[in-house]
Amino acid sequence: MNDPLLTAKNISVRFGGVLAVNDVSFDVKRGEVFTLIGPNGAGKTTVFNLISRIYNPTQGSITYEGEELTALPPHRIARVGIARTFQNIELFEHATVLHNLLIGRHTHRSTGLFAEMFFTGKVRAAERAHREKVEQVIDLLNLQKARDLLVAGLPYGVRKVVELARALCTEPKLLLLDEPSSGLNVEETDDMAFWIQDIKHELGVTVLMVEHDMTLVSKVSDRVLAMNQGEVIAMGTPREVQSHPAVIEAYLGTVDDVSSLRRELAA
Numbered sequence: 001m002n003d004p005l006l007t008a009k010n011i012s013v014r015f016g017g018v019l020a021v022n023d024v025s026f027d028v029k030r031g032e033v034f035t036l037i038g039p040n041g042a043g044k045t046t047v048f049n050l051i052s053r054i055y056n057p058t059q060g061s062i063t064y065e066g067e068e069l070t071a072l073p074p075h076r077i078a079r080v081g082i083a084r085t086f087q088n089i090e091l092f093e094h095a096t097v098l099h100n101l102l103i104g105r106h107t108h109r110s111t112g113l114f115a116e117m118f119f120t121g122k123v124r125a126a127e128r129a130h131r132e133k134v135e136q137v138i139d140l141l142n143l144q145k146a147r148d149l150l151v152a153g154l155p156y157g158v159r160k161v162v163e164l165a166r167a168l169c170t171e172p173k174l175l176l177l178d179e180p181s182s183g184l185n186v187e188e189t190d191d192m193a194f195w196i197q198d199i200k201h202e203l204g205v206t207v208l209m210v211e212h213d214m215t216l217v218s219k220v221s222d223r224v225l226a227m228n229q230g231e232v233i234a235m236g237t238p239r240e241v242q243s244h245p246a247v248i249e250a251y252l253g254t255v256d257d258v259s260s261l262r263r264e265l266a267a
């Protein structure tokens with residue numbers, strides 16, 4: 001658990017005149033849930049998008065399993081074992097849950113076009129393996145009842161779990177979760193916390209997430225990094241970070257976030 005899977009060193013990102021991320025360093029250890037928090041505009045999404053290769057850093061380096069991640073084009077990240085979910089769910093709405101999950105397996109396809117056209121033994125065996133993996137994920141996230149339903153007809157909370165399932169079907173080492181609780185009610189957020197803990201304990205997947213809901217953050221995170229105005233202001237356990245004076249100060253003015261912090265501290 002102490003071995004870093006990902007290391008960000010002195011990363012900065014500038015968008016024109018805005019320094020969105022300013023000299024940020026951290027590492028994510030294998031097997032942990034590492035969470036980025038901070039008020040709006042703190043730079044969390046920008047850091048997240050650097051790791052999922054949507055942006056390039058203006059300065060600094062990010063290594064993943066010892067290799068420079070910033071040299072990798074965005075379409076290659078799934079191949080090295082990085083999967084992500086989106087704040088606004090991105091699924092094929094008019095396909096079933098099962099089909100969405102099978103699509104999530106495409107990074108593991110190693111059979112050629114000729115073999116696929118003639119559905120050779122190798123293709124049949126690969127197809128069976130893909131289905132088995134998908135069924136395992138369906139069982140893990142308790143999606144049996146939804147497996148043959150169209151995504152378009154599912155409640156929002158279930159779609160969020162399907163998106164998580166699709167990311168897991170790629171068999172990631174690092175799972176990037178972009179605000180997993182956004183749009184969920186309290187009960188669904190509790191379920192999400194349960195799935196994240198299960199993913200960590202059952203599958204040993206390392207999780208890096210951006211999250212606003214402090215209850216979820218406290219429940220699932222091993223370590224938390226707090227940012228404000230592009231800079232790191234605190235890092236440590238959820239409790240250490242939430243009671244850090246710089247964090248409390250950064251949240252002042254965003255009343256909802258402060259009350260949520262206080263509720264957590266009082267708990």
Ligand SMILES: Nc1ncnc2c1ncn2[C@@H]1O[C@H](COP(=O)(O)OP(=O)(O)OP(=O)(O)O)[C@@H](O)[C@H]1O
Nearest residue numbers: 015018019020038039040041042043044045046047
């Ligand atoms: N593509 C972009 N072009 C220009 N400025 C950007 C871009 N993306 C982010 N920014 C700016 O960078 C800063 C950090 O934004 P970022 O979205 O990373 O913050 P955040 O912590 O994720 O906020 P939120 O919680 O509101 O999503 C903000 O000032 C934002 O306006």
